[in-house]
Amino acid sequence: MLHSQLPWWIGGPALGLCVIAMRWLMNLRLGVMGAWSDVVTTIGARRLSFGPFGWMLFGLIAGAAAFALIAGGPDFHGYGWLTDTFTGTGGTVLIVAILFACGVLIGLGTKIAGGCTSGNGLSGNAMLSPASLVATMTFFATGIVVSVITEALIS
Amino acid sequence: MSTRIAAAIIGVVFGVVLSWSGMTSPDIIREGLLFKSPYLFEFFAAAMFTAVAGLAILRKRAPKALLTGERVQWETIKPERRHVVGSLLFGVGWGISGACPGPIATQLGQGIVWGVPTTVGLILGVILFGRMQARAAQGAASGTSSSAATVIPSPVAADATA
Secondary structure (H helix, E strand, C coil), rough: CCCCCCCCHHHHHHHHHHHHHHHHHHHHCCHHHHHHHHHHHHHHHCCCCCHHHHHHHHHHHHHHHHHHEEEHCCCCCCCCCHHHHHHHHHHHHHHHHHHHHCCCCCHHHHHHHHCCCCHHHHHHHHCCHHHHHHHHHHHHHHHHHHHHHHHHHCC | CCCHHHHHHHHHHHHHHHHHHHCHHHHHHHHHHHCCCCCHHHHHHHHHHHHHCCCCHHHHHCCCCCCCECCCCCCCCCCCCCHHHHHHHHHHHHHCCCCCHHHHHHHHCCCCCCCCHHHHHHHHHHHHHHHHHHHHHHHHHHHHCCCHCCCCCCCCCCCCCC
């Protein structure tokens, strides 16, 4: 059962309910980047007193680990178009460098924009915040353009 | 129940859903962004409309938060340059890696080693932002404005949860 993709009309609303729960229980805006940020800045200050966001990140990681354990492994192998395109030892080194650079862009970009796919895309839009709508349209458009360009380059 | 335990439980649900829906996989994200599969957009729209409906009810009723007792309410934010600039950078990283902060966490949880370099980069990005913010605050205090000041929110103005 875990090997078949959850229908979008179950998975989507389940994430939406997480956003509602975070707001109704503790008046917080659910955002995974905010969760990463809490963990990084708390550890950076040499403390271990994580707030709700930090604990949400630990839950997220634990939930994924539980899924992999029950499903008998991760739900995909290789790493998409990157491992299909770049092979061998040189390819692996290149992919690690690419993913590292992407990580920096994702971390820095979402911090500057005040949210990621969940913080701006789900929660911010649900809060009817105009800034989140602008951010969401920007990252979706950019993601689409970048995917189309990279797809054209490798084919 | 403490807010930390509640947030951890919400995180577990979020992590299972991101894993079970395949959102952890860069292939699923890419198929969506290339319009080869409608799943990403259907999933995102279903999540958003559920949240829109739920938050609309919460906003209208403005109940006390169940765990903290404070009034459930929020401010909306006007679009600024930083929302575009930041999301452009994020979009490039998302389009190439097929990962965003949630799926990066679930990749780690599932034991997918490719998630490690992305995580290291993400952490560095957060640290870099903190430095830029400190510098922008310093510049503002000494009266010298820099171009960075227009996209780096000051610690006070930054969205509290991002």
